[in-house]
Structure formats: C-alpha cells, structure tokens
Amino acid sequence: MPTRSPSYKPRKMPIQARSAHTVEAVFHATVQVLLALGLERLTTTRVAERAGVSVGTLYQYFPNKEALLASVMRRHLVGVVEQVEAACEQTKGHSLDAMVSGVVDAFVHAKLDDANTSRALYGVAAALGGASLVEEMTQRARLALCDMLATAPGCRFDELSIVTYVWTAAMIGPVQGLLENKAPQAAVDTVREHLRHMVLGYLQSVVKTDDRMA
Amino acid sequence: MPTRSPSYKPRKMPIQARSAHTVEAVFHATVQVLLALGLERLTTTRVAERAGVSVGTLYQYFPNKEALLASVMRRHLVGVVEQVEAACEQTKGHSLDAMVSGVVDAFVHAKLDDANTSRALYGVAAALGGASLVEEMTQRARLALCDMLATAPGCRFDELSIVTYVWTAAMIGPVQGLLENKAPQAAVDTVREHLRHMVLGYLQSVVKTDDRMA
C-alpha cells in the first residue's frame, strides 16, 4: 500500500476547474428550469438533469434547494449592485443630472443585460423567506447612492436615507415590468428616459441647494 | 335600536349567510396563514383548520388552491384599485399637484389600511403563474389615471401610457417596503411626502404646458 503522497493539493487546478464548471452548469440550469417551468415546478432533480450532473453531485455543492436558489439570486444581485456602485463611483462630483443618468442607465443595463436571469428570479426572492438577501443588496446600493449624492456640488439632502430608499424602491418596479413585457410598446429607451426624469425630478424637489453666492 | 324579531324559525343562520360567512372565514384564514407561515407552508388543510371548517368545505367554494389565492388576491387588489379610481374621479379638473396628492394618498392609504393582507399577499402574485390578475388591476388603475390626467388644466402628455405605467410601477415598491418595515425610520408620512414629490416632479418634467399667454 503506497503512503499517501504529502501533496495536499493534488491536481488542484483541474479539480477546481471541474468544480467551477459544475457550479456554473448548475446555475445556468437553474435559470433555465425557472424560465421553462417556474419556481413551482423547479426540483433539484430537474436542475441536476438539465445541468448534466446527478442530484448527488448537486448536493455536493449546495446543501439544499434553498441554498441553491439563494446562490443564484445572490450572484445576480451582486452583479447588478456592482454595476450600480461603479456608476456611483464614476459620477461622484458630477451634476445631479449626470448622477441620475449614470445610475439609472447602469441599473437598467445590468437588469436587461442579464434579462433571462432577471426574469427567472422574479418571484424567487419572495419564496426565499425574509428575502434578507435582497435587503442586503439594496443596502449596498443605497450606501453607494449616499456616498455619491454627498458629492453633488451645491446640494444637500435632508433625510438622505429616505431619499435613497425611495429612489431604489421606485426604480425596480418599472424595470421589472420591462422584463415581463408589461410596459407599453416595450420601449426600453423611452422608459429609461422617463425613469431619469422621474428620479431627477424627485431629487430636485427635495434637494436643499446651497444658495449661489460665494 | 329595534328589538330582535321573535325569530319564529330559529335557523341558526340563513343558508346564504352561512355560505358568505364561510367564504369570509376562509379568506381571513388564508391571510392569517400566509402571515404566520408564508406561502411555502400554506396548505389548504391548514387554511381550512384556521377558518374552522373542513377541507371539503373549502373545496366547495374554491376549485383549488390556486383559485383560493387568486380570490384573496383579487379581492385585495380590487379594493385598492377602487380607491385609486375614486381618487382619480375626485380630482378631475384639479391641479397636477392635487391629482398627485390625491392618488398617492389614496394608494398609500388603501395599502396600509389593509396592511396585513398587503403584506401577506406579497409574493403570492409571483406564485400565481402569469399573474394576469395584477396586470388586469394595473390596467384599471392606469386607465383611471389617464382619464384624470386628461383633465389637468393646461397640461398635455405625450406617451401617456408610458407615464401611467411608470407612475404605477414606481409607486408600488416604496409602499410595499413600508409594509415590510424596510423603509428607514418607518416614517409613513415622510415616505408618502417623498412619493408625492417624486411623482409630481416626474409629471412636471414630462408635461407639455399650454403656454397660451405670452
């Protein structure tokens, strides 16, 4: 019987690569099943099949169904939030108008870019009891918005936390509807334009402008 | 206060009233179970128990679980939409500001007034595949908004359907969050105030004013 080789990380790359590939396949399969059959009929077996692995393997990577869904959700949300954060970072110090355009565009773009996943995940959040995941991501976004707004030249906001709350919460609905084709004429650009107007109009009506002298 | 009639036929309850009472109890129980256990663990048996009737009875009034949920949903949505429609009707011909205040207040009021149901039903819509119910009610609300906006003195809106779409879709998120205590400080009045500003700011930035004088 040969002694165990002392190398604790044998074939590290290939194995990790395989893992990564499997996880990727499972994520993709989850979205596919969600899209094709809905959350109601999403079963772990079905996902595994679609991913080309066995259920057992799926359970090697995710402790249970809920964790799987949460993972998919998290991945999507992180992607969206990161784009929003980037937009916030980039428009720091610019005009309110530029900020709003940047953020709204980033959000719409992030959602539509990954439209299938967005659509698939609609409804999953609610099923994930508490939805603290969404809460967490929303917080991150709001924090970024806060930081950005603080750099708006000549602007000051009372109740900043409410402002970011309303902004984020109000922005989601119209975009979600876009994904479901509930928006009239499916005019993505038009809706984005309107969203910009809405948010900008909102901010302007609650901002305290530093009076112009000095 | 009239004395009770001698009740010469002591039917415990008129047959029709009994039915109505049962349905009412089931509706109420559904919301209770939803609130206490969530959609995931909402069983028809559980609902029936909570309602103080047998499953069989429940199935005498609702063909299946989905129909039950849809009924509860519809009832709630109709209630909300009707209040919005009433607000629209009442502010016809008034200023944009009055319209926005009226509608926003009506919506917030309707939702918070029936807060438990609202909270309970969050997530149910998604589970009701297609959710054409929500769609239908949203249409009604948007139609009412159209009619109302058409009477705003000196105002004209291009893309009215988009305007009502964005308005309704944007208004829902912040209010829903309010119900879930996701809003900071839980300041209902403040959020309502902000919503008014947001919608008004939005409308003003997309309206074409008849600058007839000058």
Add this chain to the structure above:
Amino acid sequence: MPTRSPSYKPRKMPIQARSAHTVEAVFHATVQVLLALGLERLTTTRVAERAGVSVGTLYQYFPNKEALLASVMRRHLVGVVEQVEAACEQTKGHSLDAMVSGVVDAFVHAKLDDANTSRALYGVAAALGGASLVEEMTQRARLALCDMLATAPGCRFDELSIVTYVWTAAMIGPVQGLLENKAPQAAVDTVREHLRHMVLGYLQSVVKTDDRMA
C-alpha cells in the same frame, strides 16, 4: 293540535308514484353517468344532479352507492333473464334447432334492446365485489335452459349442468363485444347467426340421441 288521523296510508298513490318516478330518474341518471364518465367517476352527487334530485333524496331510496349500482344491475339482468326464460318456455318440446335459435335470439335481442344499459353496466359487475348478482341470474338462466333441454325430443344430455354453464358463459362474450363495437363489421345478424351455429354444433356434439327405433 289535531290527532293523527288513523289512516296509515295517506296519499298512498301520489307518494308511491313520486317515489317510482324518482327511482326511475335515478336509475336512468346512473346509466347516463356511467356512459358519459365511467364507473371511476360515477359519484352519488353526480347521479343525483343528473336525476334532478338532491343527494339526500337519493340516499332516501338507496342505502349506499353499492346498493344503487346493484339495483341498476339487478334490474337489467332480471330483464334479460326473463326474456331468456320466456324463450325457454316457448320452445319446450321443439327441436334443438328451434330451442337454440329461440334462446340465442332472445338473449341478443334483450341485450341490444337495452344496449345503453348493457354497455354502461359492463365493468360494474366486477366492481360489485363477488358479483353474486350475476351468479344468481346466471343460475336462473341455466335452470331454464335445463328445463327446456329436458324436453328436447329424442335428446339426452350427460353433464347437463356443464352444458348449460358452457352455453351461457360462451354466449355472453360475443354479444358484449357487439355492444362495444369490437365485433368486425358490426354485423349483428351475422354474429347472431354464428352464435346459433356454435351453440347448435355444440349441443349436437354432446347430445346422446335416443336411437331412432321406436
């Protein structure tokens, strides 16, 4: 408070007439439901509905579902057996040929005359545990056949009970198939002709003829 009138049979006729009418309606409805939905989906409620009465009323006339089915079954079988018995009676003393023709024709006629009921009841017998009903009716028919065969001039049968058993059992299948359109060409007359040949051929090959001398 008037004393009970001593007449023990008040409104006898009308009531019995109503009863008879109700029973009739229920019988008819049972067959209809059986034909339309099959035994599997035959429910007492459904039968009552179709009969235009309430379930409660149905249960006033039949103690339970099984009894209802047994009643319908019995009625049908009695009808058929009686026709066979009559045919037996009428051909007593005639030739074997005449007997066979008489019985086969009577049986086929009885079944096809009440074809809907026959079709509907196929399968019910098996569900009526034991099917002692069928057994009972078959006995009656066989007894009649015995009596009749005993009068066939110049014929004697060993194992008469086996003969009647085989005769009855063999005759049923082909006729049942006729009802279900399983017979080729749906040629009722041809099948009947063949049945006659079959039974006659059978009897002739097992009969002991009294040698012709006087």
Add this chain to the structure above:
Amino acid sequence: MPTRSPSYKPRKMPIQARSAHTVEAVFHATVQVLLALGLERLTTTRVAERAGVSVGTLYQYFPNKEALLASVMRRHLVGVVEQVEAACEQTKGHSLDAMVSGVVDAFVHAKLDDANTSRALYGVAAALGGASLVEEMTQRARLALCDMLATAPGCRFDELSIVTYVWTAAMIGPVQGLLENKAPQAAVDTVREHLRHMVLGYLQSVVKTDDRMA
C-alpha cells in the same frame, strides 16, 4: 460450471438486477393485493408495502396507478397470447380437430397456469378505460387463428374475421368462470372437453369443405 469469481466488488446486487427485482416484486404484489382486497381497495401504497419497497420507488418505475395495472395486465395477456400463437403455429396444416384441441388446450393451460393472475385481473380490464390493451391482444390471437385456419386441409371459411371473433370471445367466458369456481364440479378437464366440442362443432357448421372427390 465455472467457480464464482472472487467478487472483488461485493455489490449486493448488480444495479440492473436490482431494478428488475423491484419491478418483479411490484408486479407480484399487485396481484396479491388484487386477490386479497380487490381492485376497489388496491392502493399504490398498499402495493408498495406488500412489495417491500416505498411508494416513491414504485413511482420510479410506473408513472401512475393506471400504468401499473396496465403493465401487469399486458404481461399476463402477452403470456397467454404467446401460448395461443405457439399452438396455432404448431398445428398448421393439421386437421381442424387438431387445431381446435391445440388452441383450446393452450388457452386453458395458459390461463390456469397463471390462475392467480388471471383471477386477479378479472375486472381490471374494465377499469382501464377503453381497455385497448385487451383489444390489441385479442387482435393478435385472432390473426394467429386466421393464419392457422387458412392451412386447414380442404377447408375454407367465409367471414373468417367473424369466425375468429366468435371463437375467441366465446372461449374466454367459460374459462374465466373456471377460475372463479363458477363452473359446476370445477371439472376443468370436462369443461375443456366441452369447449373443444363447442368450437369444433362451430367450425364444422360454418366451414365450406372442398368436396373435391365425388
């Protein structure tokens, strides 16, 4: 006989054999339950229990209760039909008498050999709406009979399809009764003898003999 290989991987049972074993157990259990409790009280759970597996396992092999019953049915019918087909094949070119004896004996033997299953399945066909299964198997048998009869020396049959129809349909009843002990004296051999006489008598009375000589 080779010695068992050292079995270096003591799999309790090769995976395929396990499946086959499970299916076999379920089939057997179905018949047992049918015999002991009847179709009415046959539950998938009950069958699974009797088979020593869980319901879930049963459903891994049969999509639903109906399919299970149909499988058991088909298996039985195929077994019977194959024996009839074999008998037909073997008596090709022989005398009518030999043909009839061969087929009748084969049928009776097949049924009685698998008597439990036969008894159990009585009544199942009717519950399997449409019962196209029985129809299908009957067709196979009739086809074989056709082929066989075509080789009877000096015999020609008009309406061959009717002949095979009547033959098969008539043969079933008496044998089924035998299984249920409805035949008097339970004299299997006697009934078989009678069946032979019946069928032979039938065929002789409808055959057109080539009276080539004379």
Add this chain to the structure above:
DNA sequence: CATGAATGAGTCTTCATTCAT
C-alpha cells in the same frame, strides 16, 4: 320528505434528501 352544505378519512402523487455502490 327534500335539500345540499359540511365532513374528514383516504387516495394519488411529488420531491427534497440520503447513501450504498
């Protein structure tokens, strides 16, 4: 007697999860 709402035990079927191979 008629009615039909209520009952609840009993069925079929699904699916998350485990574990022997």
Add this chain to the structure above:
DNA sequence: AATGAATGAAGACTCATTCAT
C-alpha cells in the same frame, strides 16, 4: 467524488355519507 435508486413525509384533492334546516 459521482451516481441515481430508494425513501417517506407531506400535500392537493375527492367523495360517500350525514344531518341541520
């Protein structure tokens, strides 16, 4: 690590039967 057969608790829904009106 991978596999996928096995598990069995749980849920949706039905329906024979009863009984208050």
